[in-house]
Amino acid sequence: MDLFTFNIVEIILLASIGILLIIQIIYYFSLYNQLHVHNKAASEGDLIYETDLPPISVIISARNESENLRKYLPSILEQDYPNFEVIVINDGSTDESEDVLTILEEQYTNLYHTFTPDGARYISRKKLALTVGIKASKYDWLVFTDADCRPASKEWLRLMARNFTPRTEIVLGYSGYEQNKGWFYRKVSFTNLFMSMRFLGFALIDKPYMGIGRNMAYRKELFFKNKGFSSHLNLQRGDDDLFINEVATPYNTKVETSPGAIIRMEPAYGYKSWKEEKVSYLATSHFFHGAQRYLLGFETTSRLLFIATIIGTIAIGIINKQWVVLGLAILAYILRFVMQIVIINKTATDLEERKYYLTLPIFDIVLPLDVLKFKLFRTIRGKGDYMRR
Incomplete structure (x- = not known):
């Protein structure tokens, strides 16, 4: 033959x-490959960044997160940044969150906490909490993360802020899991890495379509100009991905992925909780606009x-x-x-x-x-x- x-x-x-x-x-x-290309350009000084550091309001919604607040909140409050406040919304916690926040407020003058009203209907608790925090904030630039997260360095806010140009309204960052062992952790970490390569990669080629609320920033003015979460109030999720999907454009969105700007989150503790997170994401991704x-x-x-x-x-x-x-x-x-x-x-x-x-x-x-x-x-x-x- x-x-x-x-x-x-x-x-x-x-x-x-x-x-x-x-x-x-x-x-x-x-x-x-866009994330690597972007990081290489940043390390070689090929990107132009802002030098002004506008005041920032960091917004965190917390529900029964007393241990995480005690463990991680100081790393946010001690950021090397000239003028910022941290607003924690206690979303109906039944643990010691209120006591932890009260004690931390005595130690840190830039920490404030508030709460969500009881009996709210027709709106997800998370979106209500974030809306309360945004209304309570003093500054136009809002940075978001979660109670079970810590910045990789004290430069997190500075690195995010270097993208705050006059035309920029959104900055998307990377969040990854804390190191852990085992097959399940490897799969979860790879899934997170690959998903980030997708949505941040699209943002870097001027096609942003979503964000992750553990590490992102946007202007307060943008939030109110688009009536906040009004178009998807009845959905459990969507405070990050759906909102960014609605308001992001090729011209108003930047990406920050330098190592010092990474947010590390608690590793997934079990398949069930991870599955619930992914299933909920799929429930909202169905509403995404765009071809991505x-x-x-x-x-x-x-x-x-x-x-x-x-x-x-x-x-x-x-x-x-x-x-x-x-x-x-x-x-x-x-x-x-x-x-x-x-x-x-x-x-x-x-x-x-x-x-x-x-x-x-x-x-x-x-x-x-x-x-x-x-x-x-x-x-x-x-x-x-x-x-x-």
């Missing part, structure tokens, strides 16, 4: 692999088709003893695998995350399957489970 004579099935499979590989290369270099959601879905589809076609081509090559076909399929997979290792791990290094090698082929398949499973959970449970709380 002529090694370079292929039958029609082999030709179709090889052509499909080539097309799908090109699609994957385009996504990795035009989207997933479909473009990401297309990337996932092309990825799974690429893997399936590689497996099918290898099987055909073995059955037909067509070693050239087998070799080309393996070579295509190796090329994509090397591209993944380089781009994902360069980004992971920039963001001070762990690197991934042998687990990448596993996560390639597991992550889309998780999303499919979570979508089924959301469908079975219905819309009502994601309404106001």
Whole structure:
């Protein structure tokens, strides 16, 4: 048999692999590599930043977070920044949160706390708490994080503020988990890293479509100009991703991902809580405007088709003893695998995350399957489970 004579099935499979590989290369270099390109430009001094440091209001909603407030709030209150306040909204806590906040207020003059009114209806508790905090804030620039989070350095606010140009209204940052061990932690951390490469990558190519409330900033004026969370008050989530999806434009959004501006959050303690977070996110992502959601879905589809076609081509090559076909399929997979290792791990290094090698082929398949499973959970449970709380 002529090694370079292929039958029609082999030709179709090889052509499909080539097309799908090109699609994957385009996504990795035009989207997933953007964080590394941005961080490299920042480290080499190729980006122009603001030197003014406007006053900032840091907004934190906390519900039964007494231990986290005691543990992490000082790292925010002690930021190296000339003029800022921290407003914590005690959202109906039944633990010692009120006592912790009262004690910390005596130690820190820039800390203020308030509470959400009881009996609020037709609005999620989180959105009500944030709205209360925003109305109580003194300054136009608002920075958001959560009670179970800590900044990676005392320069967090300075690094976020260097993006506050006159035309900027939104700054998106990166948040990652604290270091932990185990397979579940690796999967959760990789999911978070890959998701961040997606939404921050789109923002860096002037197509912002969402934000994460653990590390982001926007102007108070922007919040009230767009009537706050009024368009999705009845949804449990959406205070970060849906709001940014509505107000972000190619011209008003910047990204800050330097190591000192990273927010570290408590590691996920179990599958159940992590699943609830992901299912809730899928419930709100359904309302996203823009083509980004479909473009990401297309990337996932092309990825799974690429893997399936590689497996099918290898099987055909073995059955037909067509070693050239087998070799080309393996070579295509190796090329994509090397591209993944380089781009994902360069980004992971920039963001001070762990690197991934042998687990990448596993996560390639597991992550889309998780999303499919979570979508089924959301469908079975219905819309009502994601309404106001």
